[in-house]
Amino acid sequence: MRRLKNILGNQRGFMLINVVFLTVITSFAAMILMDAAPRIRNNQTSMRLIALNLANEQFAYLESRAARGLEPDAGFLGEGEDLINDSFGNENMPINFTVETSVTGGGNLRSVTVTVKWQSGGENFEIESERTIRIVETS
Amino acid sequence: MLKRRDGGFVLIEFAIALPLLILIAWGLASVTAKIFYLSKNQLADYVLETEAQYVIERVTQRARAASSITVEREEKYNLKIDKIELKYRAVNDDPENANLNVADVLERQIFVVDNKKLHAKRIDDGASTSPITGDNYFGGTQINLFHCDLNETEKILHVTLEMESLISGHKIKINTAVFMPGYGS
Numbered sequence: 001m002r003r004l005k006n007i008l009g010n011q012r013g014f015m016l017i018n019v020v021f022l023t024v025i026t027s028f029a030a031m032i033l034m035d036a037a038p039r040i041r042n043n044q045t046s047m048r049l050i051a052l053n054l055a056n057e058q059f060a061y062l063e064s065r066a067a068r069g070l071e072p073d074a075g076f077l078g079e080g081e082d083l084i085n086d087s088f089g090n091e092n093m094p095i096n097f098t099v100e101t102s103v104t105g106g107g108n109l110r111s112v113t114v115t116v117k118w119q120s121g122g123e124n125f126e127i128e129s130e131r132t133i134r135i136v137e138t139s
Numbered sequence: 140m141l142k143r144r145d146g147g148f149v150l151i152e153f154a155i156a157l158p159l160l161i162l163i164a165w166g167l168a169s170v171t172a173k174i175f176y177l178s179k180n181q182l183a184d185y186v187l188e189t190e191a192q193y194v195i196e197r198v199t200q201r202a203r204a205a206s207s208i209t210v211e212r213e214e215k216y217n218l219k220i221d222k223i224e225l226k227y228r229a230v231n232d233d234p235e236n237a238n239l240n241v242a243d244v245l246e247r248q249i250f251v252v253d254n255k256k257l258h259a260k261r262i263d264d265g266a267s268t269s270p271i272t273g274d275n276y277f278g279g280t281q282i283n284l285f286h287c288d289l290n291e292t293e294k295i296l297h298v299t300l301e302m303e304s305l306i307s308g309h310k311i312k313i314n315t316a317v318f319m320p321g322y323g324s
Contacts, residue, residue: 016155019155019156019159020159022163023159023162023163026163026166026167027162027166030166030167030169030170033170033173033174045188046184046188046311049188049191049192049311049313050311050312050313050314053195053313053314053315054314054315056199056315056316056317057297057314057315057316059318060295060315060316060317060318061293061295061316061318063318063320064293064294064295064318067294067318067320068293078297078314078316079297079314082299082314085312085314086310086312087309087310087311087312088184088309088310088311
């Protein structure tokens, strides 16, 4: 035993306590990584795609109204149920979109801006889409 | 006989080091496996999103120029799947080319779901050989819902598409509508 102590006592290298500390730190790092990794997946590109198509839906109805000589309407003209979306695992907490429309311009041409807003993970997001719409004269 | 200057490990050192190494290796392997798993799912979700965007854009762009549309309600695989046939005006941007310069050509495009994949066809021959979704190497997808509502009075086609990734199991549902100024003309 004394011989063993002599041999180990003169060895340079890591002590057990060093290795234990390293293991604990590595485990913590692994836990943090495993916890954070799913958050790297950002669904906002998909949400933007959904929002952009909702804006297009609003434009379609506005254009349809304009083709019949009707002024653009500020409210959402599409299907009401389209504003609730449960894509990407949001079945239990579906995302609610809101669509706002602002209209400027005179004469036959209207500059229409459609803003789609939604909330995800406590953050607010929005996209804006613009289009010029001509009101058809129906006389 | 042990000598002071002998190199190498003593059995007790090895016995302590081995479980620790196994513990560290297990932790690193778990993290690596998780990262690979997430990467695979992210790639599959990217494919899902891209295919959904492609389908919705292709259908709406064709519908935008449509002069007539036929929607057949179908129930396949217990899912709401429509078959849609569009006749749209082909656009000629090359007035110098006499062969192409045929005014007001109507082309036909049929979107039909078979084997949970969307097919874009020119003729309705029953064959399903031209899928535009579902066969991506980085992640298969399937169509869960393809629903088209035609409002002839307002000249609007409302499209709902739901697709699912076969790898991650994630779904994306897109609703949109397109105004068809030339519908019925």
